[in-house]
Amino acid sequence: MARLPVSPEALVAQYGPRLGFPPKEGFPGRDEPDRVVPTHCCFCGMQCGIKLLVKDNRVVGFDPWEEFPFNEGRLCPKGVQRYLQNNHPDRLLSPLERVEGVGFRPVAWDAALDRTASEIRRIQEKHGKDAFAMLSGVSLTNEKSYLVGKFARLAIGTRNLDYNGRLCMVSAGAGNKKAFGLDRASNTYADLAKAEVILVAGANVSETFPTLTHWIWQARDNGAKLIVVDPRMTPLARTADLHLPVRPGRDSALFGAILKQLVDRDQLDRDFIANHTSGFEEAVEAVKGYDLAWAEEVTGIPRRKIEAAAEWWGTAKTSFLLHARGIEHHTKGVENVVSAINLVLATGRIGKPYCGYGTITGQGNGQGGREHGHKCDQLPGNRDIENPKHREWVAGVWGVPEPEIPGKGLSAYEIVEAIHRGEIKGLLSICFNPLVSLPNASFVREALEKLEYFAAIDFFLSETARHADVVLAGSLHEEEEGTVTTAEGRVTRVRAAIDPPADAWRDTDVLLDLARRLGKGELFDFSAPAPLAGTREGSLFTARRIFDELRAASKGGTADYFGITYEKIEANLGVFWPCPSLDHPGTPRLWEDRRFATPDGRAHFNAVRYRDPGEVTDPDYPVILTTGRVVSQYLSGTQTRRIGKLVEQYPEPLLEIHPALAKSLGITDRDLVRVETRRGAAEFPAQLVTTIREDTVFIPYHWPGRKSANQLTSGNLDPVSKIPEFKVSACRLVPTGRKAPSAAEAKAHASV
Amino acid sequence: MTTTAYRSQEEFFLDPQRCIGCHACEMACAECETNGQLAMIHVDYVDRAVSPQTSVQVCMHCEEPTCARVCPADAIAKDELGVVHSANAARCIACSNCVLACPFGVPKKVEPMKLMMKCNLCYDRTSAGRRPMCATVCPSGALWYGTRERMAAMRPNSTPVNEFRFGLQRVKTRVNVMMPKGSTELVVDGTEAP
Numbered sequence: 001m002a003r004l005p006v007s008p009e010a011l012v013a014q015y016g017p018r019l020g021f022p023p024k025e026g027f028p029g030r031d032e033p034d035r036v037v038p039t040h041c042c043f044c045g046m047q048c049g050i051k052l053l054v055k056d057n058r059v060v061g062f063d064p065w066e067e068f069p070f071n072e073g074r075l076c077p078k079g080v081q082r083y084l085q086n087n088h089p090d091r092l093l094s095p096l097e098r099v100e101g102v103g104f105r106p107v108a109w110d111a112a113l114d115r116t117a118s119e120i121r122r123i124q125e126k127h128g129k130d131a132f133a134m135l136s137g138v139s140l141t142n143e144k145s146y147l148v149g150k151f152a153r154l155a156i157g158t159r160n161l162d163y164n165g166r167l168c169m170v171s172a173g174a175g176n177k178k179a180f181g182l183d184r185a186s187n188t189y190a191d192l193a194k195a196e197v198i199l200v201a202g203a204n205v206s207e208t209f210p211t212l213t214h215w216i217w218q219a220r221d222n223g224a225k226l227i228v229v230d231p232r233m234t235p236l237a238r239t240a241d242l243h244l245p246v247r248p249g250r251d252s253a254l255f256g257a258i259l260k261q262l263v264d265r266d267q268l269d270r271d272f273i274a275n276h277t278s279g280f281e282e283a284v285e286a287v288k289g290y291d292l293a294w295a296e297e298v299t300g301i302p303r304r305k306i307e308a309a310a311e312w313w314g315t316a317k318t319s320f321l322l323h324a325r326g327i328e329h330h331t332k333g334v335e336n337v338v339s340a341i342n343l344v345l346a347t348g349r350i351g352k353p354y355c356g357y358g359t360i361t362g363q364g365n366g367q368g369g370r371e372h373g374h375k376c377d378q379l380p381g382n383r384d385i386e387n388p389k390h391r392e393w394v395a396g397v398w399g400v401p402e403p404e405i406p407g408k409g410l411s412a413y414e415i416v417e418a419i420h421r422g423e424i425k426g427l428l429s430i431c432f433n434p435l436v437s438l439p440n441a442s443f444v445r446e447a448l449e450k451l452e453y454f455a456a457i458d459f460f461l462s463e464t465a466r467h468a469d470v471v472l473a474g475s476l477h478e479e480e481e482g483t484v485t486t487a488e489g490r491v492t493r494v495r496a497a498i499d500p501p502a503d504a505w506r507d508t509d510v511l512l513d514l515a516r517r518l519g520k521g522e523l524f525d526f527s528a529p530a531p532l533a534g535t536r537e538g539s540l541f542t543a544r545r546i547f548d549e550l551r552a553a554s555k556g557g558t559a560d561y562f563g564i565t566y567e568k569i570e571a572n573l574g575v576f577w578p579c580p581s582l583d584h585p586g587t588p589r590l591w592e593d594r595r596f597a598t599p600d601g602r603a604h605f606n607a608v609r610y611r612d613p614g615e616v617t618d619p620d621y622p623v624i625l626t627t628g629r630v631v632s633q634y635l636s637g638t639q640t641r642r643i644g645k646l647v648e649q650y651p652e653p654l655l656e657i658h659p660a661l662a663k664s665l666g667i668t669d670r671d672l673v674r675v676e677t678r679r680g681a682a683e684f685p686a687q688l689v690t691t692i693r694e695d696t697v698f699i700p701y702h703w704p705g706r707k708s709a710n711q712l713t714s715g716n717l718d719p720v721s722k723i724p725e726f727k728v729s730a731c732r733l734v735p736t737g738r739k740a741p742s743a744a745e746a747k748a749h750a751s752v
Numbered sequence: 753m754t755t756t757a758y759r760s761q762e763e764f765f766l767d768p769q770r771c772i773g774c775h776a777c778e779m780a781c782a783e784c785e786t787n788g789q790l791a792m793i794h795v796d797y798v799d800r801a802v803s804p805q806t807s808v809q810v811c812m813h814c815e816e817p818t819c820a821r822v823c824p825a826d827a828i829a830k831d832e833l834g835v836v837h838s839a840n841a842a843r844c845i846a847c848s849n850c851v852l853a854c855p856f857g858v859p860k861k862v863e864p865m866k867l868m869m870k871c872n873l874c875y876d877r878t879s880a881g882r883r884p885m886c887a888t889v890c891p892s893g894a895l896w897y898g899t900r901e902r903m904a905a906m907r908p909n910s911t912p913v914n915e916f917r918f919g920l921q922r923v924k925t926r927v928n929v930m931m932p933k934g935s936t937e938l939v940v941d942g943t944e945a946p
Contacts, residue, residue: 074890080783080889207772210776213891221907235806238804
């Protein structure tokens with residue numbers, strides 16, 4: 001029974017989101033902290049180093065960590081304010097259970113965990129093992145990601161485990177595996193410094209990875225030319241030498257046309273292609289009709305700009321290609337990625353200084369989290385759950401017969417679909433707020449309402465956790481020891497600055513206890529001995545034991561962590577995987593030996609024929625809707641919609657619309673506009689800007705309820721990566737004839 | 753507070769064209785114990801309707817501070833390091849002369865304290881040999897603090913400028929603005945110049 005127990009307004013009143021501000025004079029003790037803890041930001045894949053100031057088991061402030069090599073003290077507003085998730089009035093301080101008509105009431109851990117364990121078994125006995133699913137997320141450390149993967153497969157025993165990286169990096173991961181046989185950015189950002197040309201496709205770097213801006217602009221100071229592919233003039237695109245304002249959903253047409261230009265002008269590295277790649281002829285054959293006139297027609301980019309981009313890319317001696325969700329959140333996400341990689345391979349500019357390529361991983365531990373096993377088709381070390389040899393290896397490390405490891409399960413959105421169909425009856429979630437982050441939010445809500453049992457591990461009562469029968473009060477980033485792997489593939493150390501407050505537990509302890517109650521305790525022997533249990537020292541003990549098992553499980557896989565230890569990370573301020581042995585220094589730059597991780601050792605071109613996005617405009621829905629992010633919010637906003645100054649910076653989602661389109665519909669600034677798609681409708685204030693294509697509107701997605709852009713997006717998935725097509729929907733715009741209320745009135749951060 | 757660790761060879765460089773509008777500087781500035789959660793640095797859109805371009809303004813710490821010259825209460829002082837400080841709370845009469853007169857639009861009168869407040873170049877940090885907070889966190893290099901030599905090596909296409917012309921008024925500042933290579937001054941309004 002997962003309908004809300006009381007009105008959402010009543011739940012907001014008790015559990016937020018409320019806005020947290022620091023006291024005017026700062027938190028007590030900030031100027032005389034007990035500890036200064038060097039750790040990392042809890043938000044994006046840059047994983048900037050930051051020091052947290054601790055007084056009396058509270059994080060009371062921050063200080064820049066200038067020695068950490070990636071960011072050298074630089075931070076974005078989310079990083080500066082990240083410490084305010086601590087000391088927050090909305091923090092869950094004990095387990096809760098749902099009470100019909102009342103809301104939630106505190107419940108003892110013993111009762112909450114017993115009930116969860118018995119519901120898991122009840123549902124599985126009645127409906128089969130896979131009728132209980134788990135959803136996870138990659139804000140979790142490598143240790144917790146690994147633990148979740150093992151827990152779902154062996155303690156719950158379900159194949160249906162997936163994670164919120166399904167909404168993030170899976171298209172890039174699949175594309176990288178096809179092309180290189182391995183899923184990691186090929187270079188560190190240091191290789192940007194002397195790249196002659198930098199091509200950034202579908203990455204709003206200055207808003208979503210602000211601290212990466214420094215590395216790109218350092219290259220420009222050294223003379224690099226910057227090409228930005230984006231339907232909007234983002235802050236980075238504003239400064240670009242060439243901005244290609246692509247029509248959403250047409251990226252592979254652009255990359256295909258550029259490949260054809262390279263071939264026609266013979267701007268190719270023929271030696272590299274002949275000796276180190278395969279599939280070139282097929283890739284060229286696929287784009288043979290993609291001349292500039294065709295490309296201009298399909299992509300909406302003036303042909304002279306496409307030609308200039310091809311000329312710059314074709315004649316550069318060094319280059320770096322970066323992409324992110326803008327080309328990945330598509331039904332053709334994988335095709336977009338491999339068509340971009342084709343440009344890198346055609347010019348042979350990889351595996352050498354200042355010759356780089358990489359996706360910019362979005363989530364805090366998007367990189368490490370996806371390698372170690374809470375992806376429905378993967379086992380630790382980036383192993384394939386359907387590969388008998390991979391299964392055998394991991395079964396050996398786990399000490400179970402190979403058949404005991406379930407097979408490949410459903411992906412995140414497919415799990416929701418299966419819940420909706422009544423096939424999955426129970427759910428355990430951690431670090432995932434699908435009601436805000438998945439597409440087609442009304443459909444997701446209906447699914448949640450159908451669950452027979454739903455337990456959520458969380459530190460705040462997220463919009464999704466409101467639907468839970470039991471909420472298990474978990475831990476913040478700064479409350480557990482562990483490691484994360486940054487977008488560069490750098491494995492770094494996250495510290496437990498403090499203990500969880502009151503009767504909240506560390507996530508790891510929740511999972512380990514639940515494993516014991518499910519009768520699988522002997523497979524999860526990671527807990528600290530009694531005197532250390534529940535302390536920061538105990539967290540370090542447990543994290544190390546899990547990491548040691550992760551190292552062994554990853555050994556021999558493509559994401560090989562075997563040679564990485566906590567001591568090595570701390571001494572070197574990070575170690576780049578693969579690192580197969582204790583005396584190995586790690587691998588900042590991949591492919592220097594030209595031996596790729598594919599079965600034939602070659603990098604693979606992939607033939608990509610352009611096809612339309614899953615939904616195209618028509619007379620009923622004539623405008624393209626695309627969604628994205630703003631600098632002051634992170635993902636579904638569970639944390640950042642509770643931090644006062646971040647909310648004030650950009651308090652409500654606005655509909656970015658070009659004045660020409662607005663004029664044709666009689667829309668002026670701050671008019672409330674109803675945006676309708678085949679999934680639903682929602683109203684947003686109009687913001688007239690010439691910095692967006694005339695055929696496209698944009699809404700950022702971090703908000704819940706009636707302010708959620710994902711009420712409008714579709715559940716169309718990429719056939720390979722299963723990523724939803726957040727970046728392209730067909731919509732129509734209906735002016736309401738009213739001005740939008742002020743942001744202060746709208747209270748979008750807590751919208752229901 | 754000690755000034756012994758102050759690095760006199762280090763300067764503040766402002767490069768507004770690099771500003772990405774993230775507001776990290778404002779948020780970090782507001783954290784300072786003396787600022788009471790108010791930012792002494794300000795980021796604004798230039799014209800959002802046509803561009804995401806933002807600009808950032810910090811106190812320029814003038815050699816002859818206009819704010820101090822127009823202060824009838826003698827509340828604003830420049831110290832031996834060239835840092836212009838917020839109004840002395842005991843003297844400030846909240847007349848707003850400084851707010852109106854500053855050619856860069858920096859000082860703000862803070863209600864309800866009725867006290868002029870502005871950037872003091874993170875005196876607590878710089879006097880301890882550290883960089884100002886905003887210039888430490890800025891992710892895009894719009895704010896930078898360090899030596900002139902290092903800046904010249906990092907940004908070979910730009911020149912630091914610290915002389916400004918506002919109509920008839922010429923101002924020389926401690927803080928530099930990065931201009932295209934070869935520039936010598938920034939003329940904000942030259943129409944009334946002789």
